[in-house]
Amino acid sequence: MMKPKHNDIAINGDSAVALAWKQINPDVCAAYPITPQTIIVEKFAEYVANGEVDTEFVCVESEHSALTLCTTSCSAGARTFTATASQGLAYMWEMLPITSSMRVPLIMAVANRTVSGPININNDHGDVMSARDTGWLSLFAENVQQAYDMSIIAPKIAENHDVQLPCLVNLDGFILTHAIERMTPIDTQTVKKFVGEFEPLYPLLDTDHPVSHNLMDGPLFYFPHKYQMVLAMEKAKKVAQDVFDEFAKISGRQYHLVEEYMCEDADCIAVVLGSSFGTMKEAVDQLRREGMKVGVAMPRVYRPWPVEDLAKLMKGKKAVIVMDRHLSVGSYGPMFPEVCAAALENKEVPEMYNYIYGLGGADTMVSDFMSVYKDVKDGRAKRVNYLGVSE
Amino acid sequence: MVNIANYKDMVVGDRVIRPGCSEEFNTGDWRSMLPVIDLDKCIDCLTCWIYCPDDCIVIEDDRVVGIKMSHCKGCGICANSCPKKAITMTFEQEESQ
Numbered sequence: 423m424m425k426p427k428h429n430d431i432a433i434n435g436d437s438a439v440a441l442a443w444k445q446i447n448p449d450v451c452a453a454y455p456i457t458p459q460t461i462i463v464e465k466f467a468e469y470v471a472n473g474e475v476d477t478e479f480v481c482v483e484s485e486h487s488a489l490t491l492c493t494t495s496c497s498a499g500a501r502t503f504t505a506t507a508s509q510g511l512a513y514m515w516e517m518l519p520i521t522s523s524m525r526v527p528l529i530m531a532v533a534n535r536t537v538s539g540p541i542n543i544n545n546d547h548g549d550v551m552s553a554r555d556t557g558w559l560s561l562f563a564e565n566v567q568q569a570y571d572m573s574i575i576a577p578k579i580a581e582n583h584d585v586q587l588p589c590l591v592n593l594d595g596f597i598l599t600h601a602i603e604r605m606t607p608i609d610t611q612t613v614k615k616f617v618g619e620f621e622p623l624y625p626l627l628d629t630d631h632p633v634s635h636n637l638m639d640g641p642l643f644y645f646p647h648k649y650q651m652v653l654a655m656e657k658a659k660k661v662a663q664d665v666f667d668e669f670a671k672i673s674g675r676q677y678h679l680v681e682e683y684m685c686e687d688a689d690c691i692a693v694v695l696g697s698s699f700g701t702m703k704e705a706v707d708q709l710r711r712e713g714m715k716v717g718v719a720m721p722r723v724y725r726p727w728p729v730e731d732l733a734k735l736m737k738g739k740k741a742v743i744v745m746d747r748h749l750s751v752g753s754y755g756p757m758f759p760e761v762c763a764a765a766l767e768n769k770e771v772p773e774m775y776n777y778i779y780g781l782g783g784a785d786t787m788v789s790d791f792m793s794v795y796k797d798v799k800d801g802r803a804k805r806v807n808y809l810g811v812s813e
Numbered sequence: 814m815v816n817i818a819n820y821k822d823m824v825v826g827d828r829v830i831r832p833g834c835s836e837e838f839n840t841g842d843w844r845s846m847l848p849v850i851d852l853d854k855c856i857d858c859l860t861c862w863i864y865c866p867d868d869c870i871v872i873e874d875d876r877v878v879g880i881k882m883s884h885c886k887g888c889g890i891c892a893n894s895c896p897k898k899a900i901t902m903t904f905e906q907e908e909s910q
């Protein structure tokens with residue numbers, strides 16, 4: 423149990439993101455409300471209306487416009503934040519690869535919610551996983567505290583001149599966005615000093631140095647521009663870890679590219695994203711009491727994909743279970759092939775299992791996660807399993 | 814292998830930081846028609862120069878001296894706007910034969 427600190431507050435995930443934004447005080451914010459992201463934008467609009475920030479807040483008619491506006495304002499040289507979820511992210515999709523190829527370090531919070539249909543507003547990772555190939559950095563939060571922390575960390579990674587890529591900050595819809603948890607905020611001056619001033623590269627509004635952005639790229643330039651992004655993603659791994667280390671100094675909370683829990687001596691480990699990491703830690707604790715050597719890990723940074731850290735983590739393990747809260751219908755969960763590919767970095771590859779769980783907000787409890795480890799141990803698990811679906 | 818640029822020579826993020834350098838990038842290579850000017854008919858009214866969307870009409874001392882083909886896309890606006898019908902559009906292949 424964490425010791426309560428005198429400055430702890432009770433706050434939901436969305437408000438925690440808005441609080442981080444308020445402390446950073448971005449130049450521009452444009453967003454369109456969509457459940458379960460709405461509170462972020464409502465809360466931030468309140469800060470703007472009350473004069474607590476001097477952000478230019480633009481009301482737009484759609485998510486497509488929101489991202490277009492944010493991309494251009496960021497390329498003009500303004501620190502720009504936005505937020506969305508589900509259908510909103512889907513509607514932004516056309517702009518997502520354009521934003522990243524323009525190399526503007528825009529920050530977007532995503533309140534993870536399934537993508538219809540069937541029509542459903544609850545949590546899974548359908549939205550962010552459908553955006554994973556668009557060249558954005560992607561960070562995941564396990565709880566409200568981390569949603570706040572990642573919101574402060576994200577601009578410092580994205581804006582680094584070796585990176586210069588937009589960044590998604592993921593927090594599970596409702597489970598984190600609407601649940602009130604205890605959180606330790608950092609004082610505003612420390613946050614401001616940590617994040618620093620935005621120093622854009624070749625901004626459009628630098629009229630002394632005229633530039634053109636987002637030009638027509640023929641075959642001569644398209645591929646090498648994509649390759650530049652590959653290199654930036656690669657560099658982002660070290661930049662992210664450096665920023666995490668620096669953040670630990672101001673907060674006392676140390677983050678890693680891959681978060682591990684009881685993995686060191688485990689025979690069987692699970693890999694999971696988001697709030698389920700917490701639930702799975704409890705499952706691991708209970709199974710450890712029964713004598714099972716199990717562990718769980720979460721890629722804190724989903725893009726860039728932390729291959730080296732995951733390979734190291736899986737070395738010598740008997741079995742690895744990949745928990746996917748999204749499904750590529752007709753194939754696997756999106757994370758499964760990527761974890762398998764990381765496992766190939768080692769000489770010996772563990773048994774690999776994929777569990778699809780919690781789609782459309784299907785509640786997944788500690789006992790459900792415990793059954794996953796037990797099914798694998800007892801040989802009942804198939805290659806791909808659909809947790810809770812009756813055969 | 815197809816010819817692709819070296820990423821090391823390119824600035825980050827699909828940007829051009831040197832103004833006016835589009836002049837060095839020839840865009841006249843996908844034309845199917847090209848304008849041919851009969852300078853005997855030309856009265857140097859410069860209507861084609863005004864209308865050309867790509868600045869291809871070459872002027873010296875206020876007189877039309879020719880058409881620069883490095884950026885001409887063969888749109889035919891010059892031929893259409895010429896009051897003396899001094900410019901005719903010809904198929905690219907016919908001209909090269």
